[in-house]
Amino acid sequence: MSAILNAARVAAALNIGLLLVLLVVWGRTYREIRSPLTLGSMLFSALLLAENVVALWFYLSPPSMPSAAVEVMMVLQVLETTGIGVLAYVTWQ
Numbered sequence: 001m002s003a004i005l006n007a008a009r010v011a012a013a014l015n016i017g018l019l020l021v022l023l024v025v026w027g028r029t030y031r032e033i034r035s036p037l038t039l040g041s042m043l044f045s046a047l048l049l050a051e052n053v054v055a056l057w058f059y060l061s062p063p064s065m066p067s068a069a070v071e072v073m074m075v076l077q078v079l080e081t082t083g084i085g086v087l088a089y090v091t092w093q
Contacts, residue, residue, distance in 0.1 A: 005059060008074035011081040012056035018084045019049040025091055048084075 023045050030038040055077060 004071060004074050008077040009056065009059045011078045012052050012059055014081050015052040015077070015084050016049060016056065018081075018088045019045050019052065022084075022088055022091060023049070052080075 023042060026038050026042045026045065029035070030042060055073075059074070059077075
């Protein structure tokens with residue numbers, strides 16, 4: 001359980017960092033071209049960033065007896081990191 005929790009903490013922290021970078025890149029792009037798609041990407045990134053900040057806060061103060069739902073959410077956090085990493089890679093290309 002501890003390894004999964006630590007992986008979720010690292011994943012949430014990585015997600016926060018990647019999302020901040022994406023926000024900066026999309027912000028610069030939006031200033032140049034004023035595309036609604038870029039603005040939508042920025043809003044999506046900001047909402048996902050808020051979710052990851054809350055998740056990291058919960059992971060740093062976990063309950064004494066985690067439920068099965070919490071364990072599943074920790075695994076999903078790691079999968080989310082993979083998705084955001086791919087999105088960041090594609091954005092930088």
